[in-house]
Amino acid sequence: xxxxxxxxxxxxxxxxxxxxxxxxxxxxxxxxxxxxxxxxxxxxxxxxxxxxxxxxxxxxxxxxxxxxxxxxxxxxxxxxxxxxxxxxxxxxxxxxxxxxxxxxxxxxxxxxxxxx
Numbered sequence: 001x002x003x004x005x006x007x008x009x010x011x012x013x014x015x016x017x018x019x020x021x022x023x024x025x026x027x028x029x030x031x032x033x034x035x036x037x038x039x040x041x042x043x044x045x046x047x048x049x050x051x052x053x054x055x056x057x058x059x060x061x062x063x064x065x066x067x068x069x070x071x072x073x074x075x076x077x078x079x080x081x082x083x084x085x086x087x088x089x090x091x092x093x094x095x096x097x098x099x100x101x102x103x104x105x106x107x108x109x110x111x112x113x114x115x116x
Contacts, residue, residue, distance in 0.1 A: 007047035014111050015056045023113040026060045034105035035069040035084055069103025
């Protein structure tokens with residue numbers, strides 16, 4: 001389960017960011033996970049709960065913002081959902097697209113400190 005290593009990396013980075021801002025404890029971490037990132041949000045949440053014990057994020061909760069996969073068709077200037085499994089054909093002009101605009105994200109979007 002690679003979600004455990006991802007959760008560990010999120011915790012380490014969130015801890016670094018919090019300490020850089022002068023915060024010792026984190027209440028919430030928000031992450032953006034793209035539909036095509038290969039991460040199962042529920043598994044990431046479970047792994048986060050396991051990995052946070054004994055860290056500055058021991059009481060933190062993880063909020064996962066799921067980002068849908070979207071591609072761009074240059075021929076008809078339209079953005080369209082790719083779906084899962086991914087299908088990169090424009091539904092309007094029936095031509096393939098290689099311009100993926102979103103769906104691969106895996107990033108920390110925000111950290112909320114524990115209120116003083």
